[in-house]
Amino acid sequence: MVESGTEKPRKTAYHHGDLRATLLRAAEEELDERGIEGFTLRGCAKRAGVSHAAPTHHFGDANGLLTALAAVGFERFLEVQTRVQAEAGADARARHTAAGLGYIRFALENPELFRLMFSSRRADFSDAALQKTAMQSFDALLGSIAALRGVNPREDQPAMLDVLASWALAHGLSDLLLSGRMLTLADMPGETRERTLAEIFTRSLRD
Amino acid sequence: MVESGTEKPRKTAYHHGDLRATLLRAAEEELDERGIEGFTLRGCAKRAGVSHAAPTHHFGDANGLLTALAAVGFERFLEVQTRVQAEAGADARARHTAAGLGYIRFALENPELFRLMFSSRRADFSDAALQKTAMQSFDALLGSIAALRGVNPREDQPAMLDVLASWALAHGLSDLLLSGRMLTLADMPGETRERTLAEIFTRSLRD
DNA sequence: GCGCCAATTTTTACACTGCAAAGATCGCAA
DNA sequence: TTGCGATCTTTGCAGTGTAAAAATTGGCGC
Numbered sequence: 001m002v003e004s005g006t007e008k009p010r011k012t013a014y015h016h017g018d019l020r021a022t023l024l025r026a027a028e029e030e031l032d033e034r035g036i037e038g039f040t041l042r043g044c045a046k047r048a049g050v051s052h053a054a055p056t057h058h059f060g061d062a063n064g065l066l067t068a069l070a071a072v073g074f075e076r077f078l079e080v081q082t083r084v085q086a087e088a089g090a091d092a093r094a095r096h097t098a099a100g101l102g103y104i105r106f107a108l109e110n111p112e113l114f115r116l117m118f119s120s121r122r123a124d125f126s127d128a129a130l131q132k133t134a135m136q137s138f139d140a141l142l143g144s145i146a147a148l149r150g151v152n153p154r155e156d157q158p159a160m161l162d163v164l165a166s167w168a169l170a171h172g173l174s175d176l177l178l179s180g181r182m183l184t185l186a187d188m189p190g191e192t193r194e195r196t197l198a199e200i201f202t203r204s205l206r207d
Numbered sequence: 208m209v210e211s212g213t214e215k216p217r218k219t220a221y222h223h224g225d226l227r228a229t230l231l232r233a234a235e236e237e238l239d240e241r242g243i244e245g246f247t248l249r250g251c252a253k254r255a256g257v258s259h260a261a262p263t264h265h266f267g268d269a270n271g272l273l274t275a276l277a278a279v280g281f282e283r284f285l286e287v288q289t290r291v292q293a294e295a296g297a298d299a300r301a302r303h304t305a306a307g308l309g310y311i312r313f314a315l316e317n318p319e320l321f322r323l324m325f326s327s328r329r330a331d332f333s334d335a336a337l338q339k340t341a342m343q344s345f346d347a348l349l350g351s352i353a354a355l356r357g358v359n360p361r362e363d364q365p366a367m368l369d370v371l372a373s374w375a376l377a378h379g380l381s382d383l384l385l386s387g388r389m390l391t392l393a394d395m396p397g398e399t400r401e402r403t404l405a406e407i408f409t410r411s412l413r414d
Numbered sequence: 415g416c417g418c419c420a421a422t423t424t425t426t427a428c429a430c431t432g433c434a435a436a437g438a439t440c441g442c443a444a
Numbered sequence: 445t446t447g448c449g450a451t452c453t454t455t456g457c458a459g460t461g462t463a464a465a466a467a468t469t470g471g472c473g474c
Contacts, residue, residue: 019422037328041461051424053462058422062461118386119326121244125387134388164380164392165407169372172379179325180332181341185371200372204411226451248432258453260433265451269432 020058022048027069031112036120041065063122067130070123073113074133080106081140092148093205099144100170100201101194107174114178118171141167148205162205169204173197227265229255234276238319243327248272270329274337277330280320281340287313288347299355300412306351307377307408308401314381321385325378348374355412369412376411380404 026047031039041062042052059065080102088098107114116123117134125131145153145163153159176182185193233254238246248269249259266272287309295305314321323330324341332338352360352370360366383389392400 035328040459042459052460053425054423056423056462115326118388119322119382121242121386160391161403161407161410164389164403165376165411167389168379168383168407169375170379171383172375172377173371175326175382176375176378179328181325182371182374184367196368196371200368200375203368203413204372206410247430249430259431260454261452263433263452 019048019050019054023050023055023058023065024069024072027065028072028113031069031116035112036115036122039066063124066116066120066122067124067127069113070117071127071130071133073110073117074130074137076110076113077106077117078133078137078140081137085144092144093202096144096148096166096205097198097201099141100166101197103170104174104177104197107178111178114174119175165204166201169201173200226255226257226261230257230262230265230272231276231279234272235279235320238276238323242319243322243329246273270331273323273327273329274331274334276320277324278334278337278340280317280324281337281344283317283320284313284324285340285344285347288344292351299351300409303351303355303373303412304405304408306348307373308404310377311381311384311404314385318385321381326382372411373408376408380407 023044026044027039029047030043034040034043039062041055044065045052045054048054055062055065059068081099084098084102084105085095088095123130125134142153142163145159145166149156149159149162151159153163173182173185177186180186185196188196230251233251234246236254237250241247241250246269248262251272252259252261255261262269262272266275288306291305291309291312292302295302330337332341349360349370352366352373356363356366356369358366360370380389380392384393387393392403395403
C-alpha cells in the first residue's frame, strides 16, 4: 500500500501489487542464501513482507513455488544458451563447445537454481509451464547437434548418441563441480579451468 | 532387552545391542522410502525402535547420520566397481566400459543413496571416514584409466582429461537418468538402454 | 454513488520436525 | 556393593508446512 506510490505501477494489484512476481524473487533469494536444503516457505513470505500463508493462493504449496521458480530457471538457462552460441559465431563445432561451456557457467553462476532444476525432486515436472521451458532447453541441444551433423538426431541414431553424450558430459561436469566432488577441476584457477573444459568438449566430439 | 535373546549376539551391547548399525540400516530404509527430501531423524529412530533422541549420541545430528550413511554408500559403490571390472575380464577397454555401466547401475539400484552421495549438501565431506571412502572410489577410476593408457593420470595431462571426461560422462548419464530428465534414455527397455549406454562409453574413448 | 461478490491476504490452529538439556538406566570396574 | 560413565529416554522449545476460517478490498452490476 505504501510502496505502491514509490514503485512503478505493476499490473493489476489487489492488495499487494503482483505478489506472485515478488514471491518468485523472494524465493530465489531464499534459495541462494539458504540452499535448497534450507529453503523455507515462511522465509520467502517474510522476505516478500506478507503473511506466511499468502503464497498458498498463488502457488498452492512450497513445491508449487519451487516448481514455478524452476521454470524461471529454465527460461534463463535458455537465454544464456542462445546468447553464448550466438557469440561463438557460425562454426558448428565452436557453437557446440560454447554451449557446453555455457551449461557449466550457468551452473556455477546459479548453483542453487541449477540444483533445483536438475537434482531435486521438489520441482514438479508434470507442471505444464515447467515442462514446456525444460523441453525448449532440450530442443536447443538437439538443434546444436543437428547443425553439427547435418541430420535430425530424432531420426539418426548416431547423432542422438552425440546428443546424449554431450548433454551428459556437460551435466556431469557441472554437477560434480558444483557438489565439490571433482576437486581436480574445481581447484584450478578460472583461466586454466576454462581451457581444460574447452579441451574436454573438443576431444569428446568425434571426426 | 527382549530381542537380545532372540537375535544373534551383537558386539558389546549396553542397552540395545549395536544401535549404531541398526540406525544405519533404518536410515537407509527411511532414505529409500521417503527420499532425501523427506528424510527424518525421528522416522529413523522409530524404525529402529528407540526414542527420537537416541541417534544423537552416535551421530550428533541428522546430517551426521547421513554422513555416516554416505560413507557406507561409497563402500558399497567401490565393491560394485571392483566386482563389475573383475567380471569384465582383462581387456582394459572392456573394464573401463564395465566401470561406466556399473556406475550407472549403482545409481539406478540405489537412487536415493546415490543422490545423498553426489547431489546433496547434507553429507559432510570434511568427515574423515567419508572422505576416505570417497577418495578410494576416485582412485579406482584413476586406476582404470591408468591401466588403459599405461601412464599415471596424476602426471599425464591427456590421461587426466580422460579421467575427468569418463567420470563426468558416467555421472551425467546417471544423474539425468535418475532425475527423469533424460527421457530419451529412460524410456528405453532395459536391454536396449544397456546397449546404447555401452556404445556411448565405447565411442567416448579415443583411439 | 452503492452494495454485493470474489479474489486476495491474514489469523488461527495443528501435527510434525531437529535440537538441547536434564533425568533415567545399566554394564562394569574398584 | 558402590560409584562411574556410556547409553538411552523424557521433556521442552522454536520453526516448519498446511488447512480452515476470518478479514480486507477492488471491481462489477445496478
